[in-house]
Amino acid sequence: MAEEQKIMVKAIVEVLGSPKEHVEDTMKSVAEKIKDVFGVVSYNVYEAQEVQGLWSTFSEIEINFKNFDQLIGFCFEYMPSSIEIIEPLSFNAKCTDMSNMINDLLAKIHRYDMVVKNMNAENVILKRKLDGK
Numbered sequence: 001m002a003e004e005q006k007i008m009v010k011a012i013v014e015v016l017g018s019p020k021e022h023v024e025d026t027m028k029s030v031a032e033k034i035k036d037v038f039g040v041v042s043y044n045v046y047e048a049q050e051v052q053g054l055w056s057t058f059s060e061i062e063i064n065f066k067n068f069d070q071l072i073g074f075c076f077e078y079m080p081s082s083i084e085i086i087e088p089l090s091f092n093a094k095c096t097d098m099s100n101m102i103n104d105l106l107a108k109i110h111r112y113d114m115v116v117k118n119m120n121a122e123n124v125i126l127k128r129k130l131d132g133k
Contacts, residue, residue, distance in 0.1 A: 005088055007065040008041070011074070012082040014058040016051070023048045023055040030078070031059045038074060039064035062086070068093075068101060076108055 013034070015027045024047070031043050041062040048057035058081070065071040068091075075083065 005067065005091060007068060007071050007085060008087040009063055009065065009071065010084040010086060011061045011063060011078075011080040012058055013061060013078050013080045014056065016054055016056045018054050020048045020050075020055040023057050027057045027059055031061065034061060034063070034074075034078060038070070039066075069104075072101065072105060 013027075013030060015023050015030065017023045017026070024045070027045050027048075031045050034040060035043065041064060043059055043061040045059045046057055048055040050056075063074070065074065071083075074080075
């Protein structure tokens with residue numbers, strides 16, 4: 001974007017696994033890493049709850065991002081389950097800036113899609129070998 005607009009968001013980041021202590025320690029570690037990298041205003045890490053034999057916890061984090069690119073990078077790196085943009089109430093952006101951002105987003109999605117398809121193909125081959133076909 002031509003003008004750098006700070007963006008304040010509230011993000012929910014979740015961790016699921018076992019045992020409970022590991023899940024809680026991992027969530028605390030993730031929240032601390034986010035705090036070290038981004039402009040964290042506040043965060044809370046909640047106690048893990050048992051969900052179908054696994055443990056689930058989450059952290060609610062308020063973050064000030066320098067720009068939209070940084071927000072998108074955060075989303076890909078930490079895969080939050082929810083993002084609420086608090087500020088600004090609206091954005092001013094050039095069409096070329098938005099096109100570039102969307103194309104970067106699409107490129108990342110296509111890379112992930114290729115990885116998933118390759119893993120699926122490898123699984124099919126391995127299954128055939130195991131089945132003796």
